[in-house]
Amino acid sequence: MRTGYTLNGRYRIIRALGEGGMANVYLAHDLILDRDVSVKLLRLDLRDDPGTIRRFQREALAATELVHSNIVQVYDVGEENGMQYLVMEYVEGTDLKAYIKDHFPIAYQEVIQIMEQILSAVKMAHEHNIIHRDLKPQNILIDRNRVAKITDFGIAVALSEHSLTQTNTVLGSVHYLSPEQARGGMATKQSDIYSLGIMLYEMLTGTVPFEGETAVSIALKHFQSEIPSVRDIDPRIPQALENVVLKATSKRPADRYTDVESMAEDLKTSLSPKRAGEVKFVPANDDDGETKVLPASALSSAPLPASAATKSEPEDSSAAATMTQDDSTPAKGKKKRKKSRHPRRRKFLLAGLVALLLILGVLIGMAIFKPQMTSVPSVIGRKEATARTELKTAHLTVGEVHKTASSKVKVNRVVRTEPRSGTQLKRQSAVDLWISTGPKRFKLGNYQGDSYASTAAKLEALGFTVHRESVHSSSVPAGKIIQQSIAAGKNVVPANSDMTFSVSTGSATVTLADLSNKTKAQAQKYATDHNLNLAFQYAYSTDVAKDHVIKQSPGEGAVVHEGDEVTLTISRGEQKADSTSTDKFSVNVKIPFDDSSDESDAADDSDSSSSSSSSTANLVQIYLKDQDHGLSSIYKQMTITADTTVTLPFTVAAGKSGAYKVVRDGHVIASDNHVTKN
Structure with a gap:
């Protein structure tokens, strides 16, 4: 849709914000209420299906019922020239995916605060029997006040008919897909909980648990492979917090939290010292009804059925009968039969030996030509020189070295590696390092003459501790800053800095x-x-x-x-x-x-x-x-x-x-x- 187009005579398109698997999103201005809004247009290839249109309209209208501070509010639903559209609240900020990339590593307490907001919103949706089906960081918006808001309610539900595939592509991001959805099953509230667990994993580690060359290979890992331990990547993560991830991402829905409220309650106390000695969560290992493939050795060692064991009896009995019928030449008949059976056995033995040699040859060839693998060691918290030595010892090389701010890792020590520790790589593969430059610093401006209220709010949001001293002044208007305790231009760590402002109260009376x-x-x-x-x-x-x-x-x-x-x-x-x-x-x-x-x-x-x-x-x-x-x-x-x-x-x-x-x-x-x- 072109810039400047006015949708329904009310929403003037300003620019495109992004394109998704099901809809395109635009920034627009509401000419009646004089405010910026987001307009989401259903994709062209979905507009010709009457069933999809009906579901889109019905579920979009249902989404307007979800009024919550952590859900992007839906203002309007409509159609123009066959274009189905939603008008929603415009959130100025970034999505959770970009927020993780820009701010990782994120403090555990902040991770929990963000997750609590998301869980609160999903809880309300589930209470209205609305399942999101496509929860992922790209659908979580973080505004300038660090308030999380979930988007794409309604569309995800409206297109439930296409729950797994659509034009040969997986609906939503396969990295957050639950095992039952990956198998083509129906999504439930536990499916949303699984996606929430994967998101929590990513906020704690900076990466998703499963990667692959194709969407199918990643989907297979979701229901075949165990979720890697977050404590293997960051040993400082409390076991109680890892247990939240493990329980939410259990393969069987029955092993997960019964509802998001239970997950929120468990997450809230995960940093409590009372849970310091908690054991690792292990889900029940019940048979889930999947078809199992037995190895060949199990078949070869199994006893033969009775029918097979008695199958050779007629030959033996007939042979015995032949021997008794010709009493004049019993020795000669027996000798002939033995000679006729030995060559057949030799053929079977020879064929078996040849097959065995072929198998051994294949195994030896695979062992010889298989690339030698090694595991990425955990070097988080190590000095750069030490990390280089450990990688070299593991037969790996150092790739690119990046600098990144970190409030948890000391200066000049490793914050993270890519690929992460525990990943299997070919020997001599490159591993990138992220080295800490210490806590993120902020350059102070000259705030003299500025409003104290707005300046203090801005600095407190960055982590500063701000104090106020009131001073009468006949020359500086009331509420304006006269003096600041830390000089302008100085680079400081917000969390470690106290700023005192002398603020005018105006002239005394x-x-x-x-x-x-x-x-x-x-x-x-x-x-x-x-x-x-x-x-x-x-x-x-x-x-x-x-x-x-x-x-x-x-x-x-x-x-x-x-x-x-x-x-x-x-x-x-x-x-x-x-x-x-x-x-x-x-x-x-x-x-x-x-x-x-x-x-x-x-x-x-x-x-x-x-x-x-x-x-x-x-x-x-x-x-x-x-x-x-x-x-x-x-x-x-x-x-x-x-x-x-x-x-x-x-x-x-x-x-x-x-x-x-x-x-x-x-x-x-x-x-x-x-x-x-x-």
């Missing part, structure tokens, strides 16, 4: 006190203690002493944030009748923001886990001289985070001048000792 009748110095101290900025106005007053606060704006009880400005009106005292005229004017002064000191501080203390709001602000103090102020006291104090322009009001006697001085972080950056009107 201040409930203003009553500053009336306070001295200017007292008001400035209050502002400094509460990180407030002050602005002053002046007025004559007969009630309030000179240099005391007449009023404030905002008033008493108002709630402001740190860094906000409060305007105070200061008393000049009583106005004298003969006071000289004054000039009133204002001067605008631009104060540039300087971040160079912050950068040098950050370089000197890059690993600091704490910070204050001043790390991204300048402290500015302004001194003003006019009729009401002197340069010895601060006129205004403020913090800035960018270039700022302030307006300075002057009141000077006619013909006189004023002055100002601006100090930024302890350094004078601007001053003027002769400020006049115009």
Whole structure:
């Protein structure tokens, strides 16, 4: 189906996601609900069978009943131009097959967690009498939050009529096929349990138990060969955990778990110390009714039937009768009979000897020309040099050497081999090695200014331990990261790393006190203690002493944030009748923001886990001289985070001048000792 095609006027095809044995899958966008979905179209060669179409529709509709967090939800079922389709939940992530390849070896606890999700979903399906029939890692999707979701319910059941073969190909993956399905029998709930056991085997070992050149050869192994021991590949696997694999993959369905709930309960406790001494599971060895072929030796050593033993009696009796009838020449007759029987025996003996020699010749020839075989030794956990020596001793060579991260195997030691240990190979065959580079490392980014919630969630999902320290800041929005304890660019092992973030809570709030009748110095101290900025106005007053606060704006009880400005009106005292005229004017002064000191501080203390709001602000103090102020006291104090322009009001006697001085972080950056009107 081409990109851009709109199915049923609703689902616009974006791109192909994959092709399977029964259906093709596409990513599409639901134009009505405005969401991405997966669209699965029944394969062309199955669309012409009315029976298959009916079953597809019936079972697909039944699949919509399976609402479970670990099952890909079916949203819609339909048909267009003869095309049968399913619309399902789109899971952004990967399938379990690729997940095993990318993350192997997987921690046992994580293996159990993934399997518990899958078992929970299969349990619900079985309760609805729906058998999947095609459980395999390719049908298990793992999303970005490591949630497992089973797909292909419905189709697998709908095509049950083709339970074993379809156009001479095995339906589903033969690597996960149960013995009864491989024989052509009907699939049951125990068939799904067998497939689940094979999947558990693969997650523990990184490979499937049976390989072969053809699907038929693999299918034969499923009902003829015993499942290889996972402990032979990884001896650290607890026996209780191996027993789950062995019981789930028993040849006879009766020897397997009765239901997936029993398997889940057994798996849940498989790592418990209480089961440390558990013996290896051995299924009952009952006759399953298969036809047996007896060896030739059994036939040759078996006693002859009575009818065969008496078959030669007439000859003997007739011979005896002949001897009694001719009494005149008994010796001559006996001699003739003996001579006539000896050549026949010699012929049989000679033929038997020739056959024996031929058989011996064939056996000797097979022994001489049969390739010499050897077994791959277990070198997991060995140093590379030691592994090479052991492989050489086993008459094998080292093939490609790969590097892979591992949290369970020490650095520079063997994580796994391919083929795995115990595999029979011709001598001098190559064995590939995977060498541990230690736990997987993660390169930290610079998270300053990022949202704490999303950053912490991302890092915790990777295995980090994340801590939060709340810090008030007037320059950094609430919820944003101010500082991180581990520097950006550093490569660390997530499981061994604690990250502490200093997170802004925004500006702290201040409930203003009553500053009336306070001295200017007292008001400035209050502002400094509460990180407030002050602005002053002046007025004559007969009630309030000179240099005391007449009023404030905002008033008493108002709630402001740190860094906000409060305007105070200061008393000049009583106005004298003969006071000289004054000039009133204002001067605008631009104060540039300087971040160079912050950068040098950050370089000197890059690993600091704490910070204050001043790390991204300048402290500015302004001194003003006019009729009401002197340069010895601060006129205004403020913090800035960018270039700022302030307006300075002057009141000077006619013909006189004023002055100002601006100090930024302890350094004078601007001053003027002769400020006049115009």
